[in-house]
Amino acid sequence: MAQRGIREYDGKRIIAQNWKDYFGDAFEYDFKSVLVTPETDFEKLPQEHPWLKTTPLVAKPDMLFGKRGKLGLVLFKINKPGDVTYEDAVKWIKQKMEEEVEINGVKGHLTHFLIEPFVPHKPEEEYYLAFSMGDDYDTVYMSAFGGIDVEENWDKVVEVKIPPTATDEEIEKLIKQNVPKEIKDKEKYADFVIRAYKMFRDLHFVYFEINPLVLVGNKAYLLDFVGKVDDTAYFVVGKKWGELEFPSGFGRDLTPEEKYIKELDEKSGSSLKLTILNPEGRIWTLVAGGGASVVYADTVADMGYVNELANYGEYSGNPTRTETREYVKTVLDLMTRNKHPSGKPKILLIGGAIANFTDVAKTFDGIIDAFKEYAEKMRQIGVRIYVRRGGPNYEVGLKKIKQAAEELGLPIEVYGPELHMTDIVRKALEEEKAA
Numbered sequence: 001m002a003q004r005g006i007r008e009y010d011g012k013r014i015i016a017q018n019w020k021d022y023f024g025d026a027f028e029y030d031f032k033s034v035l036v037t038p039e040t041d042f043e044k045l046p047q048e049h050p051w052l053k054t055t056p057l058v059a060k061p062d063m064l065f066g067k068r069g070k071l072g073l074v075l076f077k078i079n080k081p082g083d084v085t086y087e088d089a090v091k092w093i094k095q096k097m098e099e100e101v102e103i104n105g106v107k108g109h110l111t112h113f114l115i116e117p118f119v120p121h122k123p124e125e126e127y128y129l130a131f132s133m134g135d136d137y138d139t140v141y142m143s144a145f146g147g148i149d150v151e152e153n154w155d156k157v158v159e160v161k162i163p164p165t166a167t168d169e170e171i172e173k174l175i176k177q178n179v180p181k182e183i184k185d186k187e188k189y190a191d192f193v194i195r196a197y198k199m200f201r202d203l204h205f206v207y208f209e210i211n212p213l214v215l216v217g218n219k220a221y222l223l224d225f226v227g228k229v230d231d232t233a234y235f236v237v238g239k240k241w242g243e244l245e246f247p248s249g250f251g252r253d254l255t256p257e258e259k260y261i262k263e264l265d266e267k268s269g270s271s272l273k274l275t276i277l278n279p280e281g282r283i284w285t286l287v288a289g290g291g292a293s294v295v296y297a298d299t300v301a302d303m304g305y306v307n308e309l310a311n312y313g314e315y316s317g318n319p320t321r322t323e324t325r326e327y328v329k330t331v332l333d334l335m336t337r338n339k340h341p342s343g344k345p346k347i348l349l350i351g352g353a354i355a356n357f358t359d360v361a362k363t364f365d366g367i368i369d370a371f372k373e374y375a376e377k378m379r380q381i382g383v384r385i386y387v388r389r390g391g392p393n394y395e396v397g398l399k400k401i402k403q404a405a406e407e408l409g410l411p412i413e414v415y416g417p418e419l420h421m422t423d424i425v426r427k428a429l430e431e432e433k434a435a
Contacts, residue, residue, distance in 0.1 A: 003206045004231045004246040005064045009035040009114055011227035014203065018240055022199040027192060027220045035062060036113040038097065042090050052086045056118040059089040061096070061110045063250045065103050066226065069148040073101075073110075076118055089115050103250050112247075119214060119221045123147060126212030126223075127189065128157065131197055133206040138162040140175060140197060142189075144182035146212035156180065162197070171197065188215060203240055204233035232291045248275075257330050261313070264326060270317035272327050276334065281310030282344065283429075284335045286328060286367065288352030288389070289316045292421065296351060299425040310335070318358040324366025332370055336377035345382030345411075347428050350401075354417050355391025364389075364397035368404040375408040385410055388424035390417030 016031035023029070034049055046052045059075040060068050068074050075084055075092045093113045100107055128146035132139045140160040145153040160178045162171055175193050179186040192215065200208045207228040214221040231246060238244075248254065254262065261274040271290065283300055287293040293314040300309050311334070315327050340346055350367065371378070385405055389398065398414045405412035415424060 003228045005226075005228050005249070006244060007035070007062045007064070007112065007247060008225050008227075009033055009062050010244055011208075011225045012222055014227075014241055014244075015199070015222065015225075017242065018199065018203065022195045022202075023192075023220075025218075026195070027215075027218055029220050029222065032117050034115045036093055036115060038111055046086060051117065052115065057084045057086060057089050058114075058116050058118050059084065059092055060114055062112045062114045063110060064247060065250045067148070071103070084118065086115075106250060108250055108253070110250075119223060121214045121216070121221070125214050125216070127183065127215065128211050129193060129196065129213050130209035130211070131200040131205070131207070137164065138197075138201070140178075140193065141209075142175075142178065142180055142183075142193060144180050150211055156182070168198075185215070192220065202237075204230045204237050206230050232294060234290070257334060261327060261330060264323060268317075268319065268323055270315070270319035270323060272313075272315050272319065272323065274311060274313035274327070274330065276311055278307065278310050279334055280338070280340070282308045282340050282342075283347045283349065284310045284331060285312070286331060286348065286350045287314050288355060288358060288363070290314050292352040295422060296349060296425060299422045300429070303426065303429050305429055315363070316352075316358065319363060319366070321362055321366040321369070324363045325369040328367050328370035329373060332374040332378065335383070336374055336381050339381045345384050348383055348385045349425060349428060350385065350387040350389070351421060351424050352389055352391075353421055355389075355394075358391055359393055360389050360391045361393035361397035361400065364401045368401055371401075371404060371408060371410065375410060379409055383410060384428070385412040386424050386428040387412065387414045388416070388419050388421065 012031060012033055016029060019029050019031075032049070032051055034045060034052065036045075061073055073096070075089060077084065093115075096110050096113070100109060126146035128141065128143035128150050130141040132141070138161075140162060141157050142160070143150065143153065143157040145156050150157070158178050158180050160174050162174060166174070172194050175197070176186075176190045179190050179193075183189050192213075196208070196210075205227055207226065209226040210222050210224070211226075212223050214223060229241070229244075234241070234244075255276055258274055258276060261272050265272040273290070273293075283305055285293070285296055287296050293312060297309060297312055300306060311331065315324055319327070335346060335348070387398065387401060394416055398416060402412055402414040413427070
């Protein structure tokens with residue numbers, strides 16, 4: 001499992017499009033939110049969202065960092081609360097996009113913003129609610145003291161542990177019994193928490209925070225939201241998530257290579273992902289499948305080589321030979337730019353789970369194409385290749401890649417599904433340790 005942060009916009013969108021399934025008519029959520037990027041056409045936006053011209057607004061960055069209010073990065077008033085117009089918001093966003101800002105010691109530019117309706121309310125109406133998934137239990141956090149000062153009032157936050165074996169009745173009882181005494185309408189708040197917690201679990205969130213949460217009658221206002229999901233659950237709840245981006249954290253601009261793979265991915269029906277962790281690292285991966293990429297990275301880390309892990313990513317969804325070739329060439333280009341300072345050979349792990357429909361032989365043809373183009377550089381810096389793969393035509397694919405590597409003078413070890421998926425990592429790193 002990989003915990004991946006999502007934009008506030010996407011979190012609220014997911015909640016809104018699944019709202020009726022969990023809240024029915026008990027609570028109403030009027031989702032109005034616009035995500036602004038450098039490509040946004042500000043003239044057309046009000047045509048798509050007429051409320052932008054008829055209601056007071058709030059504007060703020062949406063780039064996976066918190067404490068925006070304390071950083072002065074929330075536009076919600078000029079002379080009096082609630083009189084920010086659309087023109088005000090556009091002017092402020094354009095200005096902020098041009099400025100370099102520093103967040104937690106990291107400098108960068110703000111590129112993504114939210115525009116939402118301003119919701120008049122009193123400080124005492126700001127509640128706090130969060131859920132966090134743990135190894136042994138989930139934790140529910142509840143407080144009557146929400147808003148930007150919640151951390152200063154953390155002693156007033158009630159924490160409730162929910163064991164994985166708890167029934168719906170037991171969960172309801174635990175939540176109802178622990179609603180903070182300061183909350184005026186405990187029954188209504190508890191009802192909201194119970195329904196939201198079920199959504200949290202069913203939609204495979206690993207972190208879910210509403211701060212502040214404002215409840216007025218049967219209307220719920222999610223003024224600020226932070227969320228993380230388990231990205232390996234996409235095949236289970238992808239339809240309920242909709243199109244979901246996993247953005248980089250603030251201050252981390254994509255490298256040219258990452259941008260190239262992102263562009264390939266956007267044009268493909270397959271999944272092509274690449275994140276450069278340490279371009280000077282010795283351990284490089286070509287992993288088929290998002291779940292497998294997590295397992296491989298975790299295994300490398302468990303063996304004490306996390307600082308040598310150069311990249312993280314996947315190619316999956318039956319990519320074409322051309323797509324696979326371009327993906328692998330990108331990785332090999334990065335890998336072969338320099339020898340490792342230790343003088344030791346670099347390690348290339350090619351693996352994945354047992355594929356369901358990806359034609360292993362076809363994708364291996366793409367890998368072989370890239371090998372042929374980069375063979376000389378791979379020999380110069382010293383690359384050892386370890387392969388483990390299973391799935392349609394895997395025997396043909398393994399035979400081809402072994403023969404091609406040997407003809408190109410590249411050291412290679414090849415295994416099928418008889419070898420456990422993580423054992424190829426252990427075999428490569430244990431041999432490296434013994435060298």
